[in-house]
Structures are given as C-alpha cells and as structure tokens.
Amino acid sequence: MITEKIRAAAKELLEKGEVETVIGWERGTFWYNSTPVFISKPEQADRLVFDDFCANNLAKYLLDYRNADGKIAVFVKGCDARAITRLIQDNQVKREKVYLIGIPCTGMKEAPKTVSSQDVAGLPLLAKCQSCATPNPVIYDILLGDPVPQKEVGNRFAGVEALEAKGADEKYEHWGKLFSECIRCYACRNVCPACNCRECAFDANGLNWLGKQNNLQENQMFNMTRAMHVAGRCIECGECERVCPMGLPLMDINRKIIKDLNELFGSYDAGLNLEDRPPLGQYKLDDPEKFM
C-alpha cells in the first residue's frame, strides 16, 4: 500500500532529523477530500494518505518555507515535481533544502455527487489529469512505487485550435462572457506554483494597474495579465482551473500562450528538467523578433 510507504518514509526522515517538516496530504472532510498537511513529529506520520483525491499541487507551499533552517520534505506527483523544478530554476527554492519523495501517479478523481457512494473506480479522472503528460516525477530523491506508463493524451492544443478558428468578435464574446463571471477571488493565482512574486502587482496599492471594481474591463485585465505573467513558466498542472469556484476554463488561455511560445521559440515544456531555461527567461541571438 502506497499510504503505508509514505507514512514510513516520512516517519524515518523525521526520526533521523533529516528534515524539519514533511508536506503531504491527509484525509479531509469526507472520504473524497484529501488535503495538504504539514507534519513535524514522527508520531504524526500516520495522518498521511495517498489516494485518488490528492489533487493539490504541494510545490506552492515551499514558498512559505523559503527561510526555513532545515530541510523540507515534499511528496511529489509528476506535476508537483515539474513545479518544483521551476521554483528551483527561479531561485525560489534551493535544491539542497528540499527532500523530494516521488510518487508515480495515475491521475486524480472527481469528487462524487454523494457522500454515501464509495465507488472510486466509477469516478472520472479530473480534467487536469486527463491530459497529463508527466505521470512520473521528473525530479526526486527517492521514488515510492514503480513508474507508471504514460498514457495516450492526444493533441492537448485541440481546444485552443478550436478557439483560434473563431472570428475576433466571437472570441471577444466567448471570453467576455466567461470573464464577466469571474468573482476575483484570486484562487487561480494563489494556487499557482508559477505565481511566485514576492508581492503581486495586483496586491500592490498605489500602482493602480488593476482597479478593484468587478466589471468586464478589470476582470479581463486580471485574467489576461495572470496568464501572460506565467508564460513559459506554466507547468500545466491545471490547478488554476481545478480550483476556480466559477468553473472558468483557464487552461485554454494558458495553453494558447504555450502554443504561441512553441511556435515562436520552438517546442518547450516547462519544468521537465533543471537545465532547459524557459524561452522568456533567457536570451539568444537568434530569438525571433516578430513583435518588434
């Protein structure tokens, strides 16, 4: 059982004093809610679980431990590991200050409609997991369990291509309707492991780059800026779209930008390894100048 393995791994790390905190998942409100947990004592390790509902990308929490004295251990699925690779590249996290416990992942499930049915096998995969290209962690110190095969995901830009085929007015209407629904809770930004500015421009008073009114103009400004700001750094974990309370298809925007970057600078997938820098985070003499 993978849950027993993760408990044993966390317990050992804490008992030996190799790490000061272990970030993992524990059982939440109902059997289908698994939620982030922070363990600092060996006897708490039994709270840890790994099941079909550990959707949260834990990489983001490393930003809370930037100034920690000791090492932090984190359980990482494929997407979490890509996020951490990006954070290391951005000098937000030091590789030697984290201990990564990899878990191959076959995808997380949607919550059921009722509490009583416990038919996990019958639940669909989360949308974000259906197009996952990295089920196995790309970076880790130890790997628990055997790597899982990469499944066929098809063309992940199919949705973007369908939108690109629309006329300008049609596109404006499509996004205008969606952005009008945005309540500006900023869950998409706050859950995003690529959003790691010390202070977000939208929180900085006095700059007035974004007004506080909830209307289409300001909502568009927020949503487009958020997406543009993670250009080349989005690891496609899909957390923004998963957590949006209004169900906005935010990955369509992120993927449009990824597709554009691929066309401009050549194919690039963020966070697959520590060596390849994001196209917008480096300079090459032969960079295209289409926009100049």
Add this chain to the structure above:
Amino acid sequence: MKTVVKSKISALLDEIAKEFNLLVPTAGDGASKFAPYTSGGQVSLDGRTLLPPKDVFFPQTEKMYKFSTDGMAGSLETLLEAPKHQMLFGVRPCDVKSIHELDHVFLTKGFVDEFYQSKRDRTFLVSIGCNGPAEPTCFCQSMGVNPQESDAVDVHLFDLGSEYGAVAKSENGEAFLQKYASFFNEAEVQLPAISEFALKPDVEGITEKLQQMFDHPLWEEVSRKCLGCGACTYLCPTCHCFDISGRVAGNQGFKFRCWDSCMFSEYTRMAGGHNPRPSKKERVRNRFLHKLQYFPERYGDLLCTGCGRCLSKCPVNMDITNIIKQIREVELA
C-alpha cells in the same frame, strides 16, 4: 395549509413576474445564482445556489456617489437607485438567516446604510425549506437554523415532495397568498422528517472559549494550508467586508464600494505600509474569530449559517466544522 403543485410553479412565476422584478435560482451554463426570471428559462428550485443572494442587497461593485467640479463650484450626487418592487424567490433557510445577519450589520447599532436599505426594503422574500442537507457540506442545523422553515420572510414554502405548502409570514405575505389564491388548494399536510446531516459541528460555548484563545498555537496549525484566496469569503452569504475606492477623470469622478476579503494580504495594510495582520496565521484567525466570537459578541448571532459553500469550494478543503471541532478539543490551562 395552502398547497401548490410543483408543476404549476412556472405558471405562478409567470404571473408574479408581471408584478415584481423577479429573481430566481438559476443553473445555466455558468455558476448557479439568483438571476432575473425569464419565462421558460432555467429555474433551479432544487438545492442551494453556488452564489449566495447577498449581492442582491450588497452588490460586489456598487457606485455610491458621483461628483464634478466647475471652477470653484462643485456638485455631489448620491447614486441611489429608484426603488423597484422585487421578489427573491426560493431562498433557502441558511440564506434567509444570512440576510438577517446582514441586516444587523447594515441597519442596526445607530447607523443605517441607505444603499443596502433601499434594496432590502423593496424586496419580497419567498423561502423554500429543505428536508435535509442539500449538499454533503451542509450543516445549517448545527448553526441554529431550522432547515425546513424560515420565519423572517414574507412567504415560506415547505417542500412536500410533489407540492409546496405555503405559509404567510408577514402581512404582505398574506396579501400575496390571497392575490394568487387560484394557484393554491387547502389541504391537511404532514411535514416530512428531516434527514440526517453528515456534518454536525457543536458550537455550544464556542464564543466564550475563543475569548481565551487569541494567542493559541492552533491558529498557526490550522492556517498553514490556507492559500490566502478569497473564495470562502466571496461565496459566503454572510461575509460583508467592503472597500471604498474611486475613479476620477478630468473634472468628474465617482466613488464606489466593492467586496473585499480579510484573507487578502493587503486587506489590513495601512498608509505607510504597516500591516497588523502580516501572515496567514493572523488572517485566518481573524476570519474565524469574526464569525464565531466578535460577531456573536456584538449581535448575539454566529456569522455562519452552515450553508457549506466555503467548505465545498475551498481549494485546500479548509473546513470550518473541523476547525470548530479542534477549538472544542483545545484544553485551556
């Protein structure tokens, strides 16, 4: 009791819409919410809406004043909408309770908020009871709400399966039931039993306990996973913090207010940059103390109606019922 079969409701709503600006729960392609009724449109009278009805009285963005200058002269105008008679139909008891809490804030203790009052006064409330949890995350019963019946409304509808049982709760409600009497029958009814709630937080004595827990390490513990987004506060039917801001262009401008959230890092930031709630520990603590201690101290009611929206949409499953349980388990020295 007067009863109306559910199949007649759309005909009744068509009639009501001739008299009132009618708002009903809708579940279109976006999130479910209260929206203007359109004949034959999407009316969803099962369960509760994702967005609470608070924006009917307290919009997310609301222009308050406009002003202009002309040389040394200036003008200021209050932007109060002309009262329209509107009906909020199908409000669940948890949300009725939340309107009662908003009334405390905006209408009592010596100050009346005219923007809230103008909308509140012209709104006719029709509630629909629940015979159990509408969602797994519901826990209204534990927060002192009767899931089956609301009193602080004009008309209440009991859910009797294939029909609704209607009871007038105000003089306007009596007049309403008389006016639309042709839709109703008179029948002896038996209210269904209320089915069991999965979540049953025990709030007995919680305010007194929290009065001794401001510096307790629990807040550090429970706040760790919070991402600091505002999903909980914006979906909450009772959260009511707002910020007043303005826009000026040339010699004219306007002031508006918009929802704000105590979970946001800049919420308490002062001129000069000091922030008395610098980390998520202080922000999360404030949110729960406001709901469970400060509001009850000031108004005698908890600022949570157990609608479960925060719990169902929190990205990290922050669970107020679990936090209440942890508060109860704390042993004070």
